[in-house]
Amino acid sequence: MLSKLFKMSLIGSVLTSALAKDVHAAGLSLEQRRKAQEVYLNLIDEPPSMDPTKQADAVSGMWLGHIYEGLMTQDKTGKNYVLGSAEAVKVSKDGLQYTYTIRKNAKWQDGKALSAKDFEFAFRRLVDPKFASEYSFIAITAQIVNAEEIVKGKKAPSELGAKALNDSTFQVQLKSPVTFFNSLMAFNVFYPIREDIVKKFGDKFSTNVESIIGNGPFKLTRWVHESSMRMEKSPTYWNASAIKLNAIDAPVILKDGGAIYSQQITGGLDMNMGALDRDRLKLAQKDKKAISSYQDGSVWWFEMNQRPQKLFSNQNLRQALRLVLNRSEFVNKVIAIPGTKVAFGIVPDFLPGSKPSSTFRKESGLAWKDNDLASAKKYIAAYLAETKQTKVPSFTLLGDDGTAAKTQIEYLQGFLKKAFQTEVKIDIVPFKTRLQRMQDGQFDLVVAGWGPDYFDSMTFMDLFMSNNENNHGPFKDAKFDAMIVSAQKENDVVKRTAILTAAEKYLVEEKAGVVPVYQRSRSYIYSEGLEGFVRPPLGADPNLRYAYWK
C-alpha cells in the first residue's frame, strides 16, 4: 500500500513537471535586452478587451495604443496631437466638417492598404446599440451627426455623419463645432477596424494573435491568456524608421506589489504599468533605483451629498469644508508621492487653455488661502445660526478598502473632526459597494477622483451638469448648466475658455458644489538606460512607441 502510494506520488510529481508547456523558458537578461532593443514590461492584468471599440481599461489601452493608430496621434512628448494615419486634415470655416486624407503608405500589418472605409466601419460600430460600446458617448461628445440618435436606437448606424468618400478620404460632419475634435481622433475607439477580419472571427475577434491585426508601429505576436504577451516592431508601419525598439514583452502578469518590486530590482522587468506605493517608493530611494513621477491627469475632490435633508445640502457648510482643508499638509505628509499637487479647481494642470502656450489652469487662476480657519469658522457660525443649532451634527466619510485610501481617509477623519467640532465616522466598504452607495446617494462625504477621457477641460467640466450620471451630489444648478451648454456651442477658443473658467469659478468658489483636494501623481522605477518613453495622462500608458535603450 505504502510503496504504491510512494510510487503514485512520485509519478504524479514527475508527470506534472513533464506536462508543463515550455512557454517562455528562456528570458533575456537585462544586458541581452539592451542589445536586442527589447523591453520587459509588467502587465498588471490580463487585458479585458483588445477590441478597440470595446476597450475601456488601462491595460488593454496600453497594448492597443501600440498596435493601432488613429487619424491623429500623440507626438514624442505625449503632450501634443499630430497627424497619425492621416496625412492631412481640412476643417471647414464653421468648424462643422472635418475631411481627412489617409496616408498613401499607411498599411495594415498583413500588408493590405489602409482605407477610409476601415474608419467608416469602426465609427459605425462604435455607435451601434447592438454592440453596446461603453465609450459610445465619445461619439456624442464629438457631436458627430446622428451619433446620439443611433446610440439610443432611433436611427440606423449607416446614418452616422462619418463617411468614406473614397478609399483615401474620410469625412466627418458635426452637429456643433468641437474645438478639440482632432485630439479626439487619437482615442482608441476611433482606431480603424477591418470589416473582413471582424466578419472572419465573429465573437472571437480580438481574442487571440490571429484576430488582432493593427495598423500601428507594433504587431502582437504572442498572447498566452492570463500569462504573457509580446509585440514586435511592425515593418509595414508607415513611419517604421522612427521606431527603435524591436520588441515589447510582458513575460508575466503580476499584480502583487512586492513581487513586482522584486522583479524590478533583480532586473527581471524594466517597467511596470502600475505605480509604487509610499513604502516601496522609500525602499526604491534607498536602493538607488531610477525613479520618476508623473501626473496621471486625475483630480480628486470631495463629493458632498446635496440632496435635500442631507447635511451638505447647506452651502455654508460646503464653503467651510472648501476653506478649512489643509491641502498642502494632506498632499505632502499624507499622500507623500512626489509630483502630487494641491487642487483648487477641478481641471488638471495639463489640459490646454485658449493658446498652445497657455493652460486652462493658468488662465483660470482660481485659488484661495489654504487652510483658512478664520473664514471657515465664519461659515460654520452662519450655518449654526441659520439652522438654530449649537453644534454641527455628526457625519460619515465614505471610503473603500484600498490600502492607500485607508490611511488618507483616517487622516481626513481626524482633520474634519477638529475642524467641524463634531463626531466624524468613517465607513470603509468594498470598492463596488462604495460606487453603488455613491450612485444611490447613501453617503455624506466621499473623496472621489476623475481621470480625463479626452484632451479638453470639458472632460471635467460637464461632470457637474445636473443630468450627468457621474454627478453624485448631485450638484444641480441651472446657471452652471447654461454656462456649459453655451461653451459646448462656442467655436471661438478664447471665448469658450473664458466661459469655462468662469463656470469653474462659479461651481467651486461661489457654490462650493464640489471641493477640489489634489491632482494625483504616480511614482515608478525603470531600468537605467531606457529612454524616450512617455507616461502620459491620456492614451497608452506607458507609451513605449519611441522608447530605446541608450
Next chain:
Amino acid sequence: MSSSLSGLLKEVMQVVRKGKMLFFKYVLKRVLLAIIAVFVLASLTFFLTRAAPGDPFTKTKEIPEATMANLKAMYGLDKPIYVQYAIQMQKIFLHGDFGTSFRTVGRDVNTIIKEQFPVSAQLGLFAVSIGTILGLCLGVIASLYRNSAIDRFAMLLCVLGLALPGFLFSYLFQYFFAVLPVTDFGFSAENWLPSVGWGTWKHFLLPGFSLSLGVIATITRMTRSQMVDVQFSDYVKTAKAKGVSTWRLIIIHELRNAVLPILTILGPLLVGTMMGALITENIFGIPGLGRVILNSVVNSDYNVIMGVTIFEGSFLVLVILVTDILYGIIDPRIRVSH
C-alpha cells in the same frame, strides 16, 4: 452432494446479490445527494452574487443611460431576476454552458476554466504529492521518537504550517531563494530559481514547496497520531513477540493500517490546495484560476463567479463521492449502515 453444493452456491449468490443491491442503492443515494448539492450551490451563488452591491457595469466612470440599457439588453440583465435564473440554470445544467465573461470580452467561461484550471491542478498535485511524502516520513519519525526533541520539533513545524497562511511562505521563499541571491550575492535571475512566471519545471519549486507546507503539517499530524494508536494495538504486540524486524513492523504492520484514514482526506486536501492557492498564484504570477477568481469577485463578473464556483464545488463533491464509494468498497460496514 451435488444438490447441497448447488444450494450452497445459490445461497452465496443471494448474499452477493443482496450486497450488490445494497451497494448499488448506496452509490445511487450518494450520486443523487451530490447532484442536489451542486444544484443548491449554483442557486445560492446565483442569488448571492445578485444580492451583492453593484453589478458588472458599476464602474468608477458611470456608463451613460442609453449605453447601459444597450449593455444590459446584450447580456440579458434587463430581464426579471427569476427569468435570468431560469435561463442560466437551464444553460448550465442542460448544456454545460457557463456563458461569457462580462469583463474579458469574447472569452467564454468554459474556455477560461479549460485553459486556467490545468495550471492550478498541476501546481496543487505537485504540492500535495510532495507534502504527502514528506508528511508521512515526518509523521512516522515523530511517532517513533515520541516525546523526544525530534517529535517536539516536528509538532512545532506542524503548528506553524497550519497556523501560518501559505502565502506568507510564498513571500519568504521568493525572497530568500530568488531575490536575495540576485541582489546580495550577484547571481543572475536566470541561473537561480525563477522568482515568478510559469512554464518550466523550475517554476514549480518555490510555489509548490510553499503550498506543500500546509499539506505536510496536516499529514504529519495525522500520521503521527494514527501511528501512535496502532503501536499499542494487540496485533503489533503479537508481531513484535514473533520477532518481526523493526522496519517490517513499521512499514507492513503499522503504517499500512495508519495510512487508511489519511487516504480519505487526501481528496479534499488536493481540491483545497488546487483552489486555495489564490494568493500564492498571485505572488508568483502563475496563470491559474486564482487571478480569475479574484478578478471575477472584484468585478462582479457574474458568469465567471458562477462558472468557477460550480466547477470547483462539483469537483469537491465528486472527490468526496469517489472517496465515499471507495470507502464503501473497502469497508462493507459503511454501505450497510447508511
